[in-house]
Amino acid sequence: MSRTGTAKPVLSVRGLTKQFAVGGGRMLTAVSNVDLDIRPGETLGMVGESGSGKSTFGRAVLRLTDPTAGSVVFDGQDITHISQRRLRPMRRDMQMVFQDPWSALNPRLRIGELITEPIKLHLGLSRSERADRAEALARRVRLSPDFLRRTPSGLSGGQLQRVCIARAIATSPKLLVLDEPTSSLDLSVRAGILDLLAEIRDETRMAMLFISHDLATIRLISDRIVVLYLGSVVEEASAEGLFQTPAHPYSQALLSAHMPADPEVKLARHLLEGEVPSPINLPPGCSFHTRCPVAIGACRTTVPQPVAVGSTDHTARCIRIQDGGNLISRRETA
């Protein structure tokens, strides 16, 4: 928190909901009523299982898909409903990095062209100026300028992801949405990419929304973390706060499922039973009650509101926090 203070948020999302029609008049709720803020220089981690709506959220924030309800305020301006044409000049300030760099880069262009694509579009500049920029950006992401003349097919995954990062930061955006940027990379390459992102963030005070299913990665890069389950934020906390005192039963189960590096550490495992319910018919009340080991009758009917846990920047949506019954004990899951 110290790094970001109370500066005005770059991105402010309120009540964001995205539903898809799936035929037969039924609706799939991918994102449900999400609120969050990201301030300059801050990295917000978003973690959840596949299908929890993380990617849809990332796309809705950039208006790559239109939200069903709620609002997205970017840099002080409400962009929820403005036309794509009016949004276009603002796009230089919001960029994105995708999970699969092989698919994210147009295979017919050279690396140099790929990196300068957004510059060409948003800043103009002459050919030679762009070439200079491309070289500087390549160096910035620790990529040899020799690569600039090649096409993506000649590069490795880690190198390609550096290309994606280079082009994403080319216009010095205020917000960078990273959708599982390290998930398709080898563990050894992953660390290098994370270091690079952290460096860029600290240099430029860029705000980042880092979407991942991988807890270790999220913990390493994030200042704050939101946990998503079936499209809803179930818990929001500082990275350390979440890992030390996870309050929502889902977060507890999620954290207990991840392996610490130290094999000597004794783990209390809370393995969840059952499948994630279908997002087409969301369960009433708390969407987690169907799998929650500490659910009570009221959980089936009451939609939980955020409740403060300890410090003020830590909230969780669980009605059992008040009575202290939110903590999963070993006995209950043994």
Next chain:
Amino acid sequence: MNLGSFLLRRLLMAIPMVIGILFVTFMLVRIGSLDPVGLLAGPTATQAEFDMIRRNLGLDEPLWRQFTIYVGNVLQGDLGRSWLSNRAVLTDILERSVASLELLFWGVGLGALIGIPIGLKAAFRPNGTFDQVSRIGSLLGFSIPTYWLGLVMLFVFFYLLRWAPPGMGRMSLMISPPDFITGSYLIDGLLQAEWRAARSAFSHLVLPVICMAIISAAPIIKHTRAIALEVMTSDAVRYARACGLPRRTVRRMVMRNSATPVITFVGTELTGLVGTLSLIEYVFAWGGVGQYGLNAIVRGDFTAVQGYVLALALFSVIVFLVVDVVVHLIEPRAGRA
């Protein structure tokens, strides 16, 4: 890799393929139920006559010997003699191939011209009205039997409306065909300014070409839509949109990146539709290779069948070679792999 060495490599790769094709066509006819000796000898022949015909045809030799003789002959351009036309099969096929190629290329060309834009437009708005309509349209194209479509078109446009000439060949018998340049009456007529001939050739082409186009457009629509849709949901296109590229530019990128698989598919259509081609040629009495092959199969003319199958196989080899070259030229990745 440059184009020359690429071509050379592909041609070398075609050699074992052609040998395999020769073997398969040879065996296909041998293991089939065709009995050339019986057919030639007729129902009243004596055993002595049977044996003589057998010997004359070389069918008393062991199978491997027959095969080496066959390959040797094929390499010298001798595909044998057709009993139906009593002419060399190679001459028959060469003469008729232009008629077939003309119909096939105009037909599939028109099918691609219709099918690709429809498929793209459908993909740009998946599940929109246009997509739904085109889906029904291509379903119809898939399910209409070829010969029925040809007959109905003749019935409506020749018999009822009198707009089209009868389905009897490539040109009116009252007009002398133009001199041979390409073999296509339409193109040759135009080149030599023989307008009457060109006109007649064109009017005879219309119905069978439309028939062929309808049948070929259906799968082209489906595949183009699927290919473009996959490109559209790729992260590269998503990124282009996130950068704020105008919709027109994004669509151009989708088209460009769909080009390779679409071209490959149209190439496979050219070779895959030879069956359809035979039926259309039959209905319109086109006098092409397809009709010839169909006839040969029905009448048990086994050297002709052999020659027909071999010609089709070689045609496929050539088409795929051309597709490979085109893809190589437009696709920077393919050559460097």
